[in-house]
Amino acid sequence: MIRKMKPALRIDVLSLFPKTLEGFVSESILAKAIDSGLIEVNSLDLRRWAKGKHRETDDRPFGGGAGMVMKPEPLFAAVNEIADDDTTIIYMAPDGEKLNTSICQELSLKKHILLISGHYEGVDQRVRDYLVNREISVGDYVLTNGTLSSSILIDAVCRHVPGVLGDKDSLNDETFEEGLLGIPQYTRPSEFNGLKVPEVLLSGNHAEISAWRRSKRVEKTRKLRPDLLKN
């Protein structure tokens, strides 16, 4: 029997739309990483932990107002069953800390992440106050639900797990690594409609290429994202 190795990172996602995430992780780099056993991603239907004939997961907000709120009981029951001491429980929230490369690097070292994906008006505040370890946003805008933001986090975190990117050098010179933007990239042909690739890239001189790339990163960062250079 061929036994698959234990994945370096397991991510479980609790949501009301498990199929959205299943589609996302079934292709490309993530699918390969899952297939080779480097990571494990489980998309779990929160309704599994909802009680009653209709397995309701939401209810009207106390105090009135628009929309529905996700009930605490199914979320507490699910976390109670899934999480252990190695689990980092994250609620995807537009008002959470903003996801960045350093958070992705930190999360890629965890053994088990449990993502809670909200819907409607989000989750009952008691889930946020007593159940989760962390709240993460993917940007200053509001999505209709958390499966897309969970997918973004999974993608951005998993590429830092060793082996997920076929070539580990892919992370070098990349945007936001070392607080700089990425390098300008060129491929064949070396001349297209009179537009030439910078001479240095054709020189074969690795030290010069490396110095040129670094200077371009700094130049581009100064122009487009000077805030990064301050840190």
Ligand SMILES: C[S@@+](CC[C@H](N)C(=O)[O-])C[C@H]1O[C@@H](n2cnc3c(N)ncnc32)[C@H](O)[C@@H]1O
């Ligand atoms: C319509 S939103 C709820 C917004 C909430 N009423 C508010 O004012 O903050 C539904 C769910 O989508 C997810 N979501 C929306 N925008 C997000 C963002 N920028 N980052 C992470 N998750 C987000 C969250 O899980 C949230 O519970």
